[in-house]
Each structure stands twice: as C-alpha cells, then as structure tokens.
Amino acid sequence: MDLTYSEADEQFRAEFRAWLDANLPAEWRQRGFWSRQDRDEGFAMRREWEASKARAGFAGIQWPKEYGGRGGTPAQRAIYDEEMVRYRAPLTVNGLGLTFLAPTLMVIGSDEQKRDIIKPLLHNEVIWCQGFSEPNAGSDLAALQCRAEPDGDEYVINGQKIWTSQAMHSDKMFGLFRTSTEDKKHRGITMLIVDLRSPGIDIRPLKQMTGATDFGEVFFTDVRVPKSNVIGVEGGGWDVAMLLLSFERGASAMPQYTGFRRELDDIVGLARDLGRDQNPLLRQRIASSVVELECLKYHSLHVLTQVEQGKELGAASSMTKLQWSETHQDIGELFADVAGLGHQVSGDGVDDLQRSYLWSRSETIWGGSSQVQRNIVAERLLGLPR
Ligand SMILES: Cc1cc2nc3c(=O)[nH]c(=O)nc-3n(C[C@H](O)[C@H](O)[C@H](O)COP(=O)(O)OP(=O)(O)OC[C@H]3O[C@@H](n4cnc5c(N)ncnc54)[C@H](O)[C@@H]3O)c2cc1C
Numbered sequence: 526m527d528l529t530y531s532e533a534d535e536q537f538r539a540e541f542r543a544w545l546d547a548n549l550p551a552e553w554r555q556r557g558f559w560s561r562q563d564r565d566e567g568f569a570m571r572r573e574w575e576a577s578k579a580r581a582g583f584a585g586i587q588w589p590k591e592y593g594g595r596g597g598t599p600a601q602r603a604i605y606d607e608e609m610v611r612y613r614a615p616l617t618v619n620g621l622g623l624t625f626l627a628p629t630l631m632v633i634g635s636d637e638q639k640r641d642i643i644k645p646l647l648h649n650e651v652i653w654c655q656g657f658s659e660p661n662a663g664s665d666l667a668a669l670q671c672r673a674e675p676d677g678d679e680y681v682i683n684g685q686k687i688w689t690s691q692a693m694h695s696d697k698m699f700g701l702f703r704t705s706t707e708d709k710k711h712r713g714i715t716m717l718i719v720d721l722r723s724p725g726i727d728i729r730p731l732k733q734m735t736g737a738t739d740f741g742e743v744f745f746t747d748v749r750v751p752k753s754n755v756i757g758v759e760g761g762g763w764d765v766a767m768l769l770l771s772f773e774r775g776a777s778a779m780p781q782y783t784g785f786r787r788e789l790d791d792i793v794g795l796a797r798d799l800g801r802d803q804n805p806l807l808r809q810r811i812a813s814s815v816v817e818l819e820c821l822k823y824h825s826l827h828v829l830t831q832v833e834q835g836k837e838l839g840a841a842s843s844m845t846k847l848q849w850s851e852t853h854q855d856i857g858e859l860f861a862d863v864a865g866l867g868h869q870v871s872g873d874g875v876d877d878l879q880r881s882y883l884w885s886r887s888e889t890i891w892g893g894s895s896q897v898q899r900n901i902v903a904e905r906l907l908g909l910p911r
C-alpha cells in the first residue's frame with residue numbers, strides 16, 4: 526500500500542483548492558443550506574455550478590482528454606473527492622451518468638457513443654438515470670419483464686421501471702429491456718438508451734422517508750427507440766449490466782470515508798453541546814466508529830494502490846460496498862443515540878445528520894443489497910459452495 530501522494534498530485538490539489546476558493550459561494554458551504562433551497566431551483570444551481578467546474582477542467586479527472594476528461598491519475602481522482610467533501614461542495618447532479626454509464630462506455634461503447642455521450646454528460650448538458658429495477662425484479666434482476674420489441678430499425682417499449690433515481694430531472698435513461706423471451710433469461714436482455722422526452726413516457730415521483738422525491742416510477746407505452754441506441758449488442762445487456770454494476774459498487778471508498786469522518790466530527794460536537802460527551806457508553810461507541818472508519822480508509826487506500834498498479838478488482842468491489850454502507854449505518858445509529866429523542870424533530874443543528882441517518886438506511890439496498898454482496902464475497906472471493 527502506497528500512502529504518499531506525488532509532487533504532481535499535490536500540485537493538482539493546490540490548483541483545485543484555488544478554484545474552489547474562488548468559485549464556491551461561502552453560503553453554499555453552510556450546514557443546512559441545501560435543505561433550505563427549493564428542490565428544482567437547488568438542482569438548477571448545482572447543475573450550472575458543476576458545468577462551470579467542468580469548463581475549468583475539474584471534471585472526469587481520470588478520463589482521457591479526448592472525451593473531455595482531465596487525463597489525471599486515480600490518486601488525483603481521490604484528491605478531487607477528498608477536497609470536494611472537505612469544502613462541503615455540492616454533490617454531482619449527474620451521478621448515475623458519471624459513475625456508471627461513462628466508465629462502462631469507455632470499456633465497451635462504440636466510438637460514436639463515447640464521442641456523443643461522455644463530454645455532454647460531464648458538462649451536464651444531458652442528465653442520466655438508470656432503469657434496471659422493476660416491481661418484480663430487484664436482486665433477481667434477470668427476472669425483468671419490460672419489453673422492447675424489435676420493429677424495423679426501432680424497438681417499441683412497453684412496461685415499467687421503479688426506484689429510478691433522478692427520474693424527474695433526467696433527460697435520458699440507460700436501461701435494461703427484454704428483447705427476446707425465447708433465449709435464456711439472462712440472454713434475452715438488451716441495454717438501451719431512451720430519450721425521456723419521447724412520446725409514451727410517464728414519470729411519477731415516489732416519496733422517501735426523508736420527505737424528498739429522489740426517485741420515481743417510469744411507465745412506457747409504445748415508446749419507440751432507434752436500434753442505434755443499443756449499448757453493447759442486442760441480447761448482451763446482462764454482461765454490460767455486470768460491468769456497470771462493478772462501477773456502481775465502487776473500487777475505492779475514499780470519498781465516503783471523508784464525508785463520514787466529517788459527520789462523526791459533527792456528532793462529537795453535538796455530544797459536547799448536549800453535555801453527553803462524558804457518557805462512558807457513548808464514548809465507547811464513538812471510539813468504535815472511529816476504528817471502523819480508519820479500517821475503511823486503509824481498505825480504500827489498499828484498493829486505490831491496486832487500481833494504480835492496473836490490477837483487476839472484480840468481486841472485491843462488493844467488499845468495499847459492504848464496508849462503507851454498513852459503517853455509515855453504524856454512524857447513523859450513533860447519531861440517533863447521541864441526539865436522543867431530539868433526532869426525530871428537525872432543527873438547524875441536526876438537519877443534515879438526520880437526513881444522512883435516514884438516507885443511510887437505503888445504502889445497504891441500492892447497488893445490490895448487503896445480503897447479495899455477502900453471497901458474492903462468499904462464492905467468488907472465498908470460493909464457498911453456493
Ligand atoms: C435509494 C434507492 C435508489 C435506487 N435507485 C435505483 C435506480 O436509480 N435504478 C434502479 O434500477 N434501481 C434503483 N434502486 C433499486 C435497487 O437496485 C433495488 O431496491 C435493489 O436491487 C433490491 O431490490 P428489491 O428492492 O426488489 O428487493 P428484493 O430483491 O425483493 O430483496 C428483498 C430482500 O431480500 C433479500 N434477498 C434477495 N435475494 C437474496 C438472495 N439471493 N440471498 C439473500 N438475500 C436475498 C435482499 O437482500 C432484501 O433484504 C434504488 C433503491 C433505493 C433504495
């Protein structure tokens with residue numbers, strides 16, 4: 526494991542900090558700022574700010590310059606993530622496109638797809654959502670039923686997707702559709718790009734326990750999609766999805782580590798404010814969260830070193846997903862115990878921690894539940910019988 530950053534990496538950090546100092550409004554960094562903004566206006570502000578960051582060259586840090594990226598190293602990507610969290614900069618509005626679609630296209634996309642999709646995505650000209658899950662296809666994704674019937678140069682889509690994050694703000698979807706029922710369950714699936722402005726699409730929001738509507742249901746009635754919108758090959762959608770999910774589960778969890786560490790510091794501050802910092806049981810819990818977090822940090826640095834050395838990670842991304850999502854839930858439980866009954870009501874001091882606590886419940890579900898990740902680790906990493 527290499528724990529040092531090179532001179533070029535530190536130079537990159539200095540440049541990025543200078544840009545953030547000059548371009549990130551001070552009030553955006555205040556706790557609770559975003560929860561006070563109107564949802565759509567807040568989205569538009571973040572969309573534009575992120576586009577200006579891309580124009581300044583701070584987007585797609587590791588991606589090739591020919592597709593609008595910076596051509597940097599994995600270490601610079603980690604520095605970028607660290608600084609974004611340290612500055613309390615707003616999270617990306619195009620996470621599904623950035624984290625999942627673009628890296629997948631870099632590996633298996635056609636030249637036209639790489640050229641036409643990646644740069645506009647980095648500049649937030651097109652916002653993407655992911656249409657995989659259906660009411661009866663979540664962990665058992667291959668059970669999906671949403672049909673895309675071939676018809677000349679087009680497919681005609683009928684059916685439904687659910688839990689589609691960002692559906693209400695997205696321009697396009699990358700989704701899995703059944704293009705054949707004759708083939709084996711996994712083989713009849715194709716990944717397609719769907720323009721969400723097409724006739725026949727109905728998007729309905731779903732409300733979460735945080736009160737937000739971060740996801741929704743998408744209904745398709747005779748929606749026509751050109752055959753050139755296939756990612757990979759017809760019937761090969763399952764392999765594309767597995768590649769994409771390995772990016773979703775993530776290689777390194779350094780950004781999560783930095784964000785959770787900041788939350789833990791806020792919880793310690795809250796314990797002091799409430800006079801609970803001398804409670805021996807809470808002190809034990811805080812210490813064990815620090816230990817968990819440091820394990821997450823060193824696991825992430827280990828993984829980062831492997832990536833820098835060009836090693837294949839494969840199922841190891843499941844370990845990363847398990848570790849960061851469960852660590853975050855433990856920190857959420859700690860917050861609830863430190864804040865006591867007060868955590869159930871909102872107030873400026875605890876709004877962000879409260880939202881993060883509620884949100885953390887979903888982190889062991891999306892991207893593959895913890896049970897599913899444990900199955901993967903057991904079978905593929907430990908070689909245990911099915
Ligand atoms: C906040 C959030 C955002 C999401 N965003 C998106 C999105 O943008 N696009 C999208 O397509 N989907 C999205 N999802 C859906 C997500 O991918 C699914 O919820 C997830 O795959 C689980 O599927 P399910 O909800 O149908 O649960 P199920 O698959 O029905 O699972 C129910 C329970 O059974 C357990 N289980 C299932 N199979 C096994 C097994 N083989 N072994 C052991 N235990 C098992 C699960 O762990 C879980 O506890 C999102 C979900 C959430 C919560």
